Amino acid sequence: AQSVTQLDSHVSVSEGTPVLLRCNYSSSYSPSLFWYVQHPNKGLQLLLKYTSAATLVKGINGFEAEFKKSETSFHLTKPSAHMSDAAEYFCVVSDKGSGGYNKLIFGAGTRLAVHP
Amino acid sequence: KAGVTQTPRYLIKTRGQQVTLSCSPISGHRSVSWYQQTPGQGLQFLFEYFSETQRNKGNFPGRFSGRQFSNSRSEMNVSTLELGDSALYLCASTLQQGGVNNEQFFGPGTRLTVL
Numbered sequence: 001a002q003s004v005t006q007l008d009s010h011v012s013v014s015e016g017t018p019v020l021l022r023c024n025y026s027s028s029y030s031p032s033l034f035w036y037v038q039h040p041n042k043g044l045q046l047l048l049k050y051t052s053a054a055t056l057v058k059g060i061n062g063f064e065a066e067f068k069k070s071e072t073s074f075h076l077t078k079p080s081a082h083m084s085d086a087a088e089y090f091c092v093v094s095d096k097g098s099g100g101y102n103k104l105i106f107g108a109g110t111r112l113a114v115h116p
Numbered sequence: 117k118a119g120v121t122q123t124p125r126y127l128i129k130t131r132g133q134q135v136t137l138s139c140s141p142i143s144g145h146r147s148v149s150w151y152q153q154t155p156g157q158g159l160q161f162l163f164e165y166f167s168e169t170q171r172n173k174g175n176f177p178g179r180f181s182g183r184q185f186s187n188s189r190s191e192m193n194v195s196t197l198e199l200g201d202s203a204l205y206l207c208a209s210t211l212q213q214g215g216v217n218n219e220q221f222f223g224p225g226t227r228l229t230v231l
Binding site: 036041042043044046049090103104105106107 | 158223
């Protein structure tokens with residue numbers, strides 16, 4: 001069965017410093033991995049996705065993630081945090097449900113706080 | 117192009133009642149999935165509909181059901197509400213069923229409170 005583990009429930013950074021949100025996955029086959037962001041009282045927005053085309057994936061708002069098969073990791077990074085990055089971030093794996101790949105398995109989430 | 121819309125945005129019900137939530141996918145999208153988000157259990161997959169048929173199902177009791185109409189709009193129903201059903205219910209639409217590259221677009225959710 002597919003699963004993801006987000007290693008930190010809370011991360012706090014200062015504005016302008018790098019962001020690292022950690023995610024490990026477990027998969028019985030080559031996974032599709034995603035990072036979604038959820039701002040307060042908003043729906044989920046896709047930041048980036050890995051579907052085996054390239055191990056370094058660039059997303060929106062300056063975020064990127066690197067797929068490392070040997071470490072079963074898919075960590076999310078950003079060189080310089082902005083106040084608007086404060087939100088909850090979810091690492092997600094796509095599961096092969098009976099009807100195809102549309103079943104998403106979410107990690108527990110990492111709440112990112114950005115301080116001035 | 118309009119995004120995924122969910123109605124109502126907020127609901128308050130009492131235990132034992134039933135509730136119906138509605139989701140309108142992005143125009144042209146044919147697959148609709150539902151997720152439940154709670155502080156304790158996080159985000160969990162409920163079910164997916166495509167061409168008016170349930171294609172995937174999560175691990176929820178039979179009190180949770182859904183359907184999809186010919187215009188791809190979807191409804192989910194929860195019968196005999198329990199306190200633990202209080203949650204944010206999110207709907208997501210996808211262009212096609214299945215496929216690893218399918219991005220799911222999420223609506224703003226319906227916040228259900230059961231008293």
